[in-house]
Amino acid sequence: MDTSREDVGIAIRSAFLRKGTQQRYSLFGLALLSVLLIFLETIETKPLNGIRSVIKDLVYRAAIVASYPTKVISTSYGVVERHFNLYSDYNNLIKENNELKNKISTSDFLELENTQLRKLINEQVASSSNLVSARVMLDKQSPYLNSFVINVGANKDIKNGMAVLDGKNFIGRIVDVNYFSSRILLITDLNSKIPVISEPSGSHAILSGHGTNPPTLQYLPKNHKIKEGDKIYTSGKEGIFAPGIIIGKTEFAKEEIEVSLFSDLNQITFVNVNLGEKSKD
Amino acid sequence: MSISTKNFWFRFIAALPILILFIISLNGSSIINIKFFSVNIHYILVYYWILRQPQSLGLGLIFLSGIISDVVLGFPLGVNALSLLMVAGVASYVRVVTVRITLVNDWISFIPALLFANFIYFISLYYSSYSIDYVYLLKNSVFTFIFYPVLWGGFSVISNLMRS
Incomplete structure (x- = not known):
């Protein structure tokens, strides 16, 4: 029994701690470095953000070529x-x-x-909205994260949380800003929750993404009067997006109210980022 | 074939696993989705080469490829790198404890590699406040396991070419 335990210990040490043939780094060391990187992602400081921004900008350029x-x-x-x-x-x-x-x-x-x-x-x-046009650089939609990378960033005053439009239709918001690029979290992503209002019924709700399935309306009042085909707009309740940006129309599924988007997210090449209201000076 | 052409061909075949690794991560195509199929080819690639020919795929390169995947797919830096290193760790362990490597042995020992890697994936994303579709994660693991022998065949051809 003791011998077999020792064997397992030796095997684990050999697999994780020793450097293999022609391997420069040990597995354990690299795993520790990965954990450190994940931890550093939670820390927001100017130098760290700068390094992250440079790395991401470089990888995005290489990814475009590849x-x-x-x-x-x-x-x-x-x-x-x-x-x-x-x-x-x-x-x-x-x-x-x-x-x-x-x-x-x-x-x-x-x-x-x-x-x-x-x-x-x-x-x-x-209208007092201030739009910046951008080109979609990467649209690698992972099954876990539906997002785009666009070719404008802090160099064009883009900030986290800004609304992104395809023409006049709302498609997502900025979640990560680098100097020359930014990432848009699409409305279909599992992490996307947008306060919306339906017209003409006027009910407030939260539009939640579900990955590959269409987004649905949640937290609706019990006595809502939403009908199939009602238009869905941003409500502007959270104070980040302007109210009244069109998103799509309602479609009744089995037990949920789905929203059919007016924009086809697979066919987008250019987008507009809403920088918010223009200063009046 | 002249010596220089032969030399180039040999080097190209020898670098093929690394090339595929970086094309997958830069292309953001570590997960292939076809209808309801979803296969993580990144895991299979790392597992096969660390198990069969670890000298063809450096751990540092696997780490770098994971970091690139994180950037391209928009995850916190280190999540994919850690999952891939976990797959490589299980493959190294299996290589140490197994004398004779066959497809069935490889295939069965791939289960703990998948479980550990997805566990790491889940934990890292959970603590980074990312929502995950658990059903999708399970489906992806099942299909990656089922699809393993197909890529095993393809990689074996490359491996044989390297030896010849």
Whole structure:
């Protein structure tokens, strides 16, 4: 019994502590270094943030080069697929175009009415948002983290928590800022919780991401009157995002209310980062 | 084949495991998702080469590849590096205690490697306040285990080429 225990001990020591043939570092030493790095990630100081920022910027640039062949292959595949779907897409677009033509007249009337009502209550209609455009550098969506890396960072005054839009649609928020790049946590990620409001029902809720599945509305009031197809906007309740940024529309699933996003997160090349309100000086 | 071409070919084959390791991490494709399949090829690669030919894959390079994966995928620095080192640790232990290595032995001993690595993954992300999809983690572990013999075959071809 003692001998077998000793054997296990010797084997573990040999595997973890000794440097193997042509190995420069011991496994134990490197594991300790990894634990130290994980611990250091929780510490926010200027020098550490600077080092992290430089490392991340360098790796992102190398990753762009390394992922170029796969990007070319997936783009070519997309082009071929679009060619095959040309006829069905054309028919769908004709149908959509006819529906939109019918809606335009109603929309014009509503816009006019809305402007008149705003005038009545003396509301400032002019938008004061301040947008910065950026290109998506990396869109490696890990199954555990749905995120993008964009090519602007602290050099363009990007800060953590800022809203990111695809056109006018909300798609996520900034969670990590380096000097030349930043990471966007997408609305579909498991860690994403956004305060939202539904229209026209007017119910407040939290939009929670679920990874590969569509995001759902949580913490709704018991007597909510949300219907299928209601529009979902940011509520601005947490004070970080501007209120009224469109996200998507509701779809009733089995027991939950899912939100179908207006932006296809797999097809995004450029995004706008909302820097917040412009200073009035 | 001239000597220089032969030399280049030999060096290329010898560097293939390292090349694959860094392409996987820089490409952010350590986990391959096809429909409901999800396989972690990073773990299989590290496990196979540390078990079979540890001289082909340095531990320092595995650590570096883990750090790159962390940056590309947006995890706290060190999480993937520690998981990969845990896989390498189990592989080193199995290499020390096993006399005859066969596919079945490799395959069965891969289970504790996966369990330890995913445990480390879970603990590190939990303490870094990241939410994880546990069902997905389990599914990924099961499919990585099932898929092991396929990549084992591919890596064995490279290994044989190196020897020849």
